Amino acid sequence: MELLEVYAGVTAVIRPEEGANIGFVRTADGIVVIDTASYPSDMQKLLTAAKVHAKDVCLVINTHHHRDHTWGNQLFECPILAHKICKERMQASLENEWRPEAIQAMIEDMAQSDPQQAQVMREKAADLRIVLPNQTFERWFSADLGSVRIELTHYGAHTSDLTVVWLPEARVLFASDLIFVGRYPYLRDADVPAWVEALGRLSEYNATIVVPGHGPLCHEGDILALQAYLEGTWRLVAEHLAKGHALEETLADPAFPHYVEGQLERYQNNIQVMYQQMERGMRMVL
Numbered sequence: 001m002e003l004l005e006v007y008a009g010v011t012a013v014i015r016p017e018e019g020a021n022i023g024f025v026r027t028a029d030g031i032v033v034i035d036t037a038s039y040p041s042d043m044q045k046l047l048t049a050a051k052v053h054a055k056d057v058c059l060v061i062n063t064h065h066h067r068d069h070t071w072g073n074q075l076f077e078c079p080i081l082a083h084k085i086c087k088e089r090m091q092a093s094l095e096n097e098w099r100p101e102a103i104q105a106m107i108e109d110m111a112q113s114d115p116q117q118a119q120v121m122r123e124k125a126a127d128l129r130i131v132l133p134n135q136t137f138e139r140w141f142s143a144d145l146g147s148v149r150i151e152l153t154h155y156g157a158h159t160s161d162l163t164v165v166w167l168p169e170a171r172v173l174f175a176s177d178l179i180f181v182g183r184y185p186y187l188r189d190a191d192v193p194a195w196v197e198a199l200g201r202l203s204e205y206n207a208t209i210v211v212p213g214h215g216p217l218c219h220e221g222d223i224l225a226l227q228a229y230l231e232g233t234w235r236l237v238a239e240h241l242a243k244g245h246a247l248e249e250t251l252a253d254p255a256f257p258h259y260v261e262g263q264l265e266r267y268q269n270n271i272q273v274m275y276q277q278m279e280r281g282m283r284m285v286l
């Protein structure tokens with residue numbers, strides 16, 4: 001974990017090993033927290049490291065519903081803001097895979113392959129209370145807190161609710177999971193063509209600093225590389241499907257682009273996810 005003051009009062013917590021990155025923005029009205037990590041105890045550690053008291057936080061933003069961005073929400077009593085779909089998706093998950101019994105079952109399942117990790121999760125989930133956003137917006141939201149302007153724009157793509165956070169004075173963009181650096185992007189809930197398009201729009205911000213959802217601070221080259229990887233893989237999967245190739249034959253094609261060295265399981269997994277999404281009739285044209 002690394003705490004980087006990317007602009008006066010703006011801290012990006014970069015956590016390539018531990019999980020999703022987090023942001024803190026200090027304003028005269030209080031502190032804004034961008035995403036809340038996977039568990040309350042993880043989020044508490046981040047607050048302690050950044051010398052932030054939960055009671056001094058005036059606004060929490062969830063950039064999308066994935067649990068590594070939302071499960072620390074319970075620490076805060078201030079408004080928790082997210083896209084309308086984020087709240088809806090979290091509500092739906094609470095009735096399904098986020099029910100306490102379902103979480104226990106997931107942990108027991110993990111214990112079969114990784115008992116140590118399962119024990120860590122068991123301890124972290126013991127006091128978990130999943131708290132939903134209590135304020136929502138749809139297309140765009142902005143607020144002036146103290147003298148700091150914060151703008152939220154809905155992009156979708158990685159998930160249908162994904163939102164980026166833009167600080168115009170600082171020219172800092174928290175791009176959330178539109179950007180993964182150093183690891184393959186997670187595509188299970190994604191609209192890949194929309195993602196390729198969304199990455200093309202990020203340059204319009206002309207940001208000085210771009211904080212990705214996962215991995216170190218990124219540069220224009222990282223964004224272009226991710227875009228080329230997603231676009232190239234999607235196109236090649238479409239070609240294989242058009243020729244009637246089975247998944248196995250598609251996976252065996254050495255022409256697929258690699259985004260990261262190694263990580264072959266994730267490389268193959270993403271080809272498989274795209275293949276299945278396309279098979280289910282999602283749009284094939286970029």
Ligand SMILES: [Zn+2]
Nearest residue numbers: 064066158177
């Ligand atoms: Zn995500």
